[in-house]
Amino acid sequence: MNNLTKVGWVTVMGMIALAILPPYFLLTGQAFYMDLATRLVILGIAAVSLNLILGFGGMVSFGHAAFIGLGAYAVGIPSYHATWGGFDLIASYNGLLHLVLALGVSALFALITGAISLRTKGVYFIMITMAFGQMAFFLFQSLDVYNGDDGLTIDVRSELPFINLDSPMQLYGLSYISLVIAMLLVKTIVNSRFGMVLQGAKGNNERMVTLGYNTYLYRLAAYVISGVMCGYAGFLLGNFTTFISPDMMHWTRSGELMFMVILGGAATAFGPVLGSSVFILVEEILSSFTIFWHLPFGLMLIGVVLFIRGGLMGLFKGKGK
C-alpha cells in the first residue's frame, strides 16, 4: 500500500465510505440519508462523465444536463405510455428498452450537437453547448403530452432482470457500482492512446494537428462517450426520483454539474465525485439553517475557486504529485 499516493488514499477511503455509510443509514432507519447518497452518487456519475471532456479534453460543455434529462425521459416516456396507452412502439416498462433508449438517444444527441459545437472553440463552444442544452429544455417544456413544464410522474420504475429498482438498497447498489465502473472507464480511456491525444489536444491543439492528428474526430468521440455516460446517469436519476421535468435540463443544472467537477478537482479520478458529494451535502446542510442558503453557498464556492488550486483534490496533492 506504500505506493498509494495521498490522492489515491482519499479516493479509496472516499469510495469505501460511499459503499458503507448509506446502507448503514438505511438499515438504522435513517432513509433520508440514503436518499441523499443516491442522489449524490448518480450526479457523481454525471460529473465523472463531464470531467472526461472538461477536465481531460478541455471542452467546457455548458449543456451537459440535457443528457441527464434525455436519459430520464427515456424512462419516463415509455413508462407513461405503458400505463396510459399510445405510442405502442416504445410503450413498455422493460428496463433494458429504457436503457437502450437512454444511451441511444444520448449518443445521437451528442453526435449531432458535438459535430456542430466542436467546430467552435473557447467561449463560443461554451455558448453553443448551452444553446443546445436549452433547445432540449424548451423542447420538453413544449411537449404538453408529458405535462410540459409541470413534469411527469413515473408510476412504474424500469423493470430490470435480477434487480428491483423499487428497493432503495438495490437502486443504491446499482448506482454505486455504476459510479465505480464509470470512474474506471474514464481512467482507462484517459491513459490510453486515445486519452493521450485528447489531453494533447487540450494542451496544444495546433501541435497535435501538425503531428497528424485529426483532433476534431478525437474530440467528437470523447464528447459522444461522455454524453452516453451522462445519459446513463439520467436513466438512474429518473428511476430514483420517479418525477422528471424539463427543469433537469435547464442550463443552471449544467452549471451545477460543471461546478461539481471544478469544486472537486477537474482532471482527477475522484474529484468529480468529491465535488458532487460536497455540493449536495453543503446545499442540504445550509438549507436546513436558512432559506437564504444560496448566499453562503455561493461565497464558499467562490472561495474554493479563488484559493484552492485544482479544486478540493488539490488540497491532497503533495510535492510528489
Added chain:
Amino acid sequence: MAPLLNINGLCKSFGGVIATDDVNLDVQKGEIHAIIGPNGAGKTTLIAQLSGALRPDAGTVTLNGSDITHKPAYARAKLGITRSFQITSLVMGMTVIDNVALAVQANDGHSFKFIKPARKIHRIRDKAMKSLEKVGLNTRANDLVSALSHGEHRQMEIAVALASEAELMLLDEPMAGLGAAESAKLVDFLTGLKGQRTILLIEHDMDAVFALADRISVLVYGRIIATGLPSEIRANKAVRHAYLGEE
C-alpha cells in the same frame, strides 16, 4: 531527379499586404534548403502554407509528385511533412517523454484505441526515448515540459520533429533565442542529419545558415529574389543590396 517538394506560383495576401508573391521553389530529397530574408519577408507565412495551417490564394504545393495544396494539416503530416515552431509550441502540461511519444504515436496507426495504457507500449516509448537521447534530453524525460528552460524547449522541438519520422522537416528558426554555444551544438546536430532527412530551414543566424545549407533561397517582400549555392548567394549583388544592406 524529381524534387521532394515543389512549390509553384504560390500567392497569399492578407488584405492589402502581399505575404507570398508568386513563390516558386524546389526542395531536393536529402538537402538542407535554407530560406533567409529580412523580418516580415513572409518566411513563416510560407511555412504555414506548406504545413497546411494556412491556405494559399493561388498556386500549388506538390510533395513526392502528389498535389497537397488543399490537404488539411493533419493529412500532410501523415504524408511526411512536419514542422517546428518559431515560438515554442509543445504541450506544456505533459511530461517531456509524453510529448515526444505523441509524435511517435501519430505514425503508429490511428489512435482510436481506448484500453491499453499508452505509457506501457514499449515500441512507442522506446522510439520516443531514442529521439530524446539524440538531442540529449533523455535525463529530463519525466519532467513536465513547463519545467524546462528555453534552450531545452528548442531541443524538444527538434526531438518531436525527429520522432515524427517525417521525410521533410520544416524548421522555423530553430536557433531563435539560443546562446552561441547552444547554437553551435544544434548546427552540429543538424549537420549530422544531412542525407537522412530533408530540411527546409528558416533561420536568421547567418553563421548557422551558411554552415548548414546546401542551397539558399532569399525571400524579400514575399518574393524569392535568388536561389543558389551558399557561395552564389554570398556573391549575389541583388541579395547583398536587399538583405545584407550593402551598396
